[in-house]
Each structure stands twice: as C-alpha cells, then as structure tokens.
Amino acid sequence: MTTAAVRRLTPAAVDVATNAPGVTVVMLLSDDPRSRELVPQLRRLAWRRSDLALWAADVDAEPQLAERLGVDRAPAALLFVDGRARGRLTGELREPRVEVFADSVLETVDV
Template identity: 40%
Template sequence: MAVVSLDGRSFGPALVRPGILLIGWWAKWCAPCCVLGPDVARVAQQHPDITFALVDVDAEPELAEVLGVQTMPALMVFRDGFLLLNHVGPVPEPLLEDLVRQARALDMDGVRHEVAEYRASNARVRIGQHGG
C-alpha cells in the first residue's frame, strides 16, 4: 500500500478504521524528517495491510495542535483506534519494522478488557466522590 497523506478531514476516518495506522509527522524544513518519509514508504511496501500515513505539520497545523505534535519528526502508531506509541525523533527503518511487529503481536482483546475494567473502576470512584 502506498503512503497516504492525512489532513483534518481524513484523519478521523483513518483512525476509526480497524487495524494498524502508522503516522509520521514531518515538515519540509526539518532535515531528519527528510529521512522519515522514504523509510516509511519502504516499510509500507512490505505491509500492504497496514495504513501508513504522513502529515505535513505546516499544511495541517490544527491537526498537529490537536494531537499535541510540537517537535518533528514524530511518529504515532495506532491499532483499532488505540494509541500505542507517540515517539518524537528519528525512527530508523529497522525500528519501524520492529514497531509493526509489536503492533501486530498485541492482544487487542486483552487491551479492550483492561480499558473496560479501568473505565468501570474509574466510574465507581467518581460515583463515590459524589456521595452516590
């Protein structure tokens, strides 16, 4: 699969799609960012079932601000809408491959279960704080 560009309109639909979404945040003026794009493109060729995307922070400043991207390059890895990694700094191609491997290996049923338990326990704490 080719690397896609995300903007304010396409980000939401890409995020809610099941599967792995790897996003590289970059800027034309950022020297290390010039390496990120080609590395992401090479890894994307090996994993056509994964969505690989790049976001130009100068073209999408609002999206970068909403997601807290302040330093480039940055890399985010999502799976089934869950943020797995938010990394700032260069990411060499072998590490990208390792991140893909780790994202694939993650037990998402276990993650969903843990999140549900956390939310339920957090709800009980809030109810208790309000005298309920």
C-alpha cells in the same frame, strides 16, 4: 496487483485514519532534512508491510494536525489499532525503528 502507498493525512482525514479498523501508523513530519529522508523509507515500509496502513502529514504546513493529535515535535510516529491509540514514538526515526516500534506494540494487542 496491490499498490501500497503512504496516504496524505489532512485535517479532513484525521478521523478516517485514526479510527480505521486494523493497524494504522500516522507519521507527522516537518519540512526539515530528517523528515524528508523518512519519505522514501516510509514508502518502502508500505510496500513490505501490507498489514500497516501508513499516513503522513507535514505539520509545518498543517500545524493543527500536530495539535489535534497531541504532538509537540516532529518527526513523530503514532500507532493506532482498531481506532485506539496504542503507542507514540518521537525523535530520530528511521524505517527499521518505526517497524520495530509497530511490531512491539502489536505483540501486546490482539489484531
């Protein structure tokens, strides 16, 4: 049985997450209601999409992550393919929007 999960992004794990082979979605969340609503949605997305490695971080608790990744507001989704930044999404994020975003970027690259 495969266990899908949203991994916790820490400062020590940034290079692992953003340079991983395959497709990685990094979600930068804050301690606000919109971000908290995304957590169960990301877990559902992780279960449905084994082709996506999902990572999440609380940028209020670890603001250096947002700075390091060049994000000035949360929530934000960053997409990496084989270690290369391929897209960024901010604003009102919901599970379907994140999935459509990932699919639209993936249509333009060879994975």
